[in-house]
Amino acid sequence: MSLLELFLIFVLQFEAGVSGVLPLYQVPGHDVTLPCASASSSDTTCSMVSWLYNRDRSQTFSEVLNGNVLKSSARAARLSLDTSCSLVLNDITAEDAGRYTCWQGRNTDQDVHIHLSVLTLSPSPPDADPKRDGEVTLECSLLRYRGSCQQNSIRWVNETGTVLLGEGVGYKFLGQMNCVSVLTVKRQSGHNRRYACQFVNMENNVEIEADYTPVFTDSRDWSPLNNFMLALRIAGLILMIVITVLVIRARGEEIQTIIW
Structure with a gap:
């Protein structure tokens, strides 16, 4: 871990208070863009921007350092920066909820704090x-x-x-x-x-x-295979009826022949 990362984590851990917090709400599976509104428009490479993440107050993790997504991040494959240095998080999960901080230098007045909350709905x-x-x-x-x-x-x-x-x-x-x-x-x-x-x-x-929305599949909504099997059963039943009729007719003719 670099000295800059250690410094960022130190600042976040012992921060006296947070002002200007932006709350965001999402559901799992969606993409979200976390704005870094104070980033300099001239810094197109975002070289002065870092992003940190807190699940709670006990731990701080570096996600982006000097404009580069850290490979050590658990969500590195789903992170990127846009041209305004905002953090783009794809396919969010419940575990992505927490505080994200856009850090732009030692002047903490320029920091942007975002609280991302994730609403989940689970059937059982x-x-x-x-x-x-x-x-x-x-x-x-x-x-x-x-x-x-x-x-x-x-x-x-x-x-x-x-x-x-x-x-x-x-x-x-x-x-x-x-x-x-x-x-x-x-x-x-x-x-x-x-x-x-x-x-x-x-x-x-x-x-x-x-x-x-509760999903109810009507038992009549059969698949093509089920329809085919039903057709075979009906055909078999018809065949059995025909054979039975022919047998009865044949026996009837045989009895008439004996009588005559």
């Missing part, structure tokens, strides 16, 4: 049989740099925008614990509905949401 069981009715438990979590979540800041709504509380037709709200909220929904043939988990701020404005 994840491999529920799509051909059967049943219940699925949805867990919605907001991963963030620090701080807890206000009660009722993570809420559930249906396709009409109605907030789901308590217990109703096809759902049961199990409550919120810190930054985790749980809802149980019923999957029923012909009644697929859309549910969304939303994180709202203190002004009750939606910052980010994640959607879930």
Whole structure:
């Protein structure tokens, strides 16, 4: 580790306070651009810019040093800098939540601090049989740099925008614990509905949401192979009926011949 990296980590670890924090919210699988608004427009190589990452206050990691993505970074393959020295993070995961700092020199007044929060929605069981009715438990979590979540800041709504509380037709709200909220929904043939988990701020404005639509595959929606097998069975049944009729007719003719 270079002396510059050690210095950056020292500054971040013992920083007295953070001002001008920019909050960003995303869901897994998307791309996000973390702006470095104060970067000099003349520094097209971003040679004076470094990016650091904190999952919490205990550890600081260097992601970009003097305009170059560090190969030692766990997310190096998904990181890049654009022409404004903003950090581009592709295909984000829940583990990418945390604080990102654009460091542009020893004058910390120019630093840009970004708190990236990631909202995840996970069904349980994840491999529920799509051909059967049943219940699925949805867990919605907001991963963030620090701080807890206000009660009722993570809420559930249906396709009409109605907030789901308590217990109703096809759902049961199990409550919120810190930054985790749980809802149980019923999957029923012909009644697929859309549910969304939303994180709202203190002004009750939606910052980010994640959607879930129960998938129910009707048992009648067979594959071409199933249709072919069904056709073979029907053909076999018809053949058996024809053979039976012919046998009965032949026996009938044989009996008439004996009588005459």
